[in-house]
Amino acid sequence: AQSVTQLGSHVSVSEGALVLLRCNYSSSVPPYLFWYVQYPNQGLQLLLKYTSAATLVKGINGFEAEFKKSETSFHLTKPSAHMSDAAEYFCAVSDTPTDKLIFGTGTRLQVFP
Amino acid sequence: DTGVSQDPRHKITKRGQNVTFRCDPISEHNRLYWYRQTLGQGPEFLTYFQNEAQLEKSRLLSDRFSAERPKGSFSTLEIQRTEQGDSAMYLCASSTTGQGSTDTQYFGPGTRLTVL
Secondary structure (H helix, E strand, O other): OOEEEOOOOEEEEEOOOOEEEOOEEEOOOOOEEEEEEEOOOOOEEEEEEEOOOOOEEEOHHHOEEEEEOOOOEEEEEEOOOOHHHOEEEEEEEEOOOOOOOEEOOOEEEEEEO | OOOOEEEOOEEEEOOOOOEEEEEEOOOOOOEEEEEEEOOOOOOEEEEEEEOOEEEEEOOOOOOOEEEEOOOOOOEEEEEOOOOHHHOEEEEEEEEOOOOOOOOOOEEOOOEEEEEO
């Protein structure tokens, strides 16, 4: 069975600091991995996805993630945090790009001025 | 592309009542998904359709829940005899498969259900 573990339910950074949100996956087949962002009282917006092409994936708003098979990880990073990055971030895994998504429990990012 | 829309955005009901939610996917998206998100948790898969066929249902989808997509376009999710534990955000998403697919599920804004 597939699963995703997000380490750290809350992450706080200063504006301009590095953002690192951790995601580890478990999958019996080559996984497809996604990061979504959710702003208060809104649906989910795709940040980026890994679908077995390049292991370093660039997404919107300056975010990127690296697929590391040896570490079963897909951590999300951004070199310099902005106040507008404050939101809930979810990592998800699926068997195929359009199959059901299995989500982690989320990480709430706070950005301080 | 007008995005995925859901109606209503908020629903407050009393325990034991029936509720129905509607989801309109992005035009020509053949797959439609329902997820449920409780406070402080990630979304959990409930069911999905390819065109009008319901392909998979989660064990979370008890017999009080039913979903339909009669013409392969919009979908409805009905909860009968609501319980307080049904209080959650119900999210709908859509995607395409095959040629032209962007390998992405696009989510609607959700319907927040509160059962009193």
